[in-house]
Amino acid sequence: MKSNLDKATDFEKRFENVDTVIFENSKKASKEVAKEIANLIKVKQSQKQPCILGLATGSSPKGLYAELVRLHKEEGLSFKNVITFNLDEYYPMEPDSVNSYVRFMKELLFDHVDMIPENYNIPDGTLSKDEIAAYCANYEAKIEALGGIDLQILGIGGNGHIGFNESGSLQNSKTRLVALDHITRVAASKDFSGLNNTPRTAITLGVKKIMEAKRVILLAWGEGKSNIIRASVEGQVTNQVPASFLQEHNNAVFVLDKEASSKLTRINTPWLVEKIIWTDKMVRKAVLGLAMHLKKPILMLTDADYIENGMSDLLADSGPAYDINIEIFNKLQNTITGWPGGKPNADDSKRPERAEPAKKRVLIFSPHPDDDIISMGGTFIRLQQQGHEVHVAYQTSGNIAVADSEALRFASFVCDYNEKFGIQSPDAGKIYQKAIKFLENKKASEIDIPEVRYIKGLIRKGEARSTAHYVGLPDSQIHFMELPFYETGAIEKKPMGEEDVKITMDLISQIKPHQIYAAGDLADPHGTHKVCLDTIFEAVKRLKSEKFMDDCWLWLYRGAWQEWGVDEIEMAVPLSPDQVLEKRFGIFKHQSQKDGVVFQGTDSREFWQRAEDRNRETAEIYDQLGMASYAAMEAFVRWKY
Ligand code: F6R
16 A cells, blocks of 8 residues: 555564555555555456455444545445445344444435445344354354455554454454443544433354455554554454454554654654754654653763763754753743743743733634643633633534533423413513423434524533633623534534534624634544634635734644643643642633543543643653653644745
């Protein structure tokens, strides 16, 4: 498989025990995988043979299926000779349920190509327990009778599972009923409205049949997968990481985007792989990495430390260690500022922000209604206290993350209130009555009716407004954008649309900010942050020629799930213990997101706890590297457009 980005030689890939190909992004990668599948289908057609494909579900193959559909519709690729076997299905599961893999496959692929319906096979989630063993044996026998799987597509779980072969699965495991790991269930819980409704078991193709496939292509996208990819590709073969079994397959490839590959040795620490050209960025990354690895302050690193850790050529080029240390120390020191909007009347040649204008217009974009306070609450408060004109813009309504019980509570409140005080508002009354009726009869995973979504959105709006008031903003500086891409009522969002960009451009043009803050978080589990960021990038690109944009700097903070690497940080805003508490109370305004939120992710801490841990950890890293000691720090990267 070819990638324009990844031209690494075998020597450079020597830490990797299985073939890996890295693409610029998942779209380009999916296209390339689709091309390989299309070629195989055509070769089989010319041989008058069926093409046996093993298929996966989940978020990873979605782009691939979209491309296969395109190849069918626009380039006439026929699927008449294709026979498919899906890896797995939840158990129990009705095929027409919203979360069934049957439905997933039909909606994303089967219904849009000319496949013969009898030719697709997906484990049956409706069997009784005592029918399963025979059914599974038969599933395997059917594959064998067709000569085995020609090409198997896989995703990878956070624990390294392939199919639903969780950690601990044997390399010769058969197709069977399995219990799902907690981490797998947590990842799936977003589709099932919470962990309690998430299945505990599934039927999965065993590792043995996967290993017998003639070709295996594993897809992984995003930073969230980077650690498990490294373990699977460079680590030992172990049943704790079932994807590592693929190291022993003779025709397997891991297809990655840049983010998923970011922890591979050749990407993360390329100087350990071959001689490199030491750019400033690379020196900073290597030196800070060395200091953290050795748990030493930067200024305590010695020549021997450099030499013994694969950095002797850097030392030869720019050493001795003392000189390199000083340079990196100063650079890191200069990222720290208590003046995120710039320090008036101060020399700003080494500060992250400009001193002028002393009073800046600031626009903070918050993808969900609580990202502003969770991710940059301390900076938000400081900017306001230091007299800047701070605006906050909530990009989406965030309505999907409100529990039904919350919506019911608010709807009943309005109805009871109206009844008690005899308030006659027939239309409003109807909305709330309808919502209550719907919620009381709602089936698991049913999509909310617009009235319920509206109530859920109102709840989050109230919370966001309350935080912004707490920080000290007047209503005129609080903006609710309600970007249309988000309003599907389902987990699956629409792609960025023209209207989203227009709303964003209008707001930026109206405020003419000197600073924009945006969530640069690509690890958000359901992709909303990514669309929100793309919308801002697009808006900024289109506005670039406007005069006011010459003075507009774009700062990226990270969302709730991850922090910037210390080598990337360009502005670090320290928080005192009191400021940490102040931020915590700001986060508390988001009551609907406390105590077991709908989208917990794989982390069971509440948002305020995550925020505090993360900000404390950043401060601890700075401290360990030899900087001043602070209670907490918020970190930013400047995006030059
Ligand atoms: C799905 C499957 C799973 C997923 C894995 C990754 O059929 O077998 O192994 O491939 O959980 O899921 P995503 O792609 O959603 O990250």
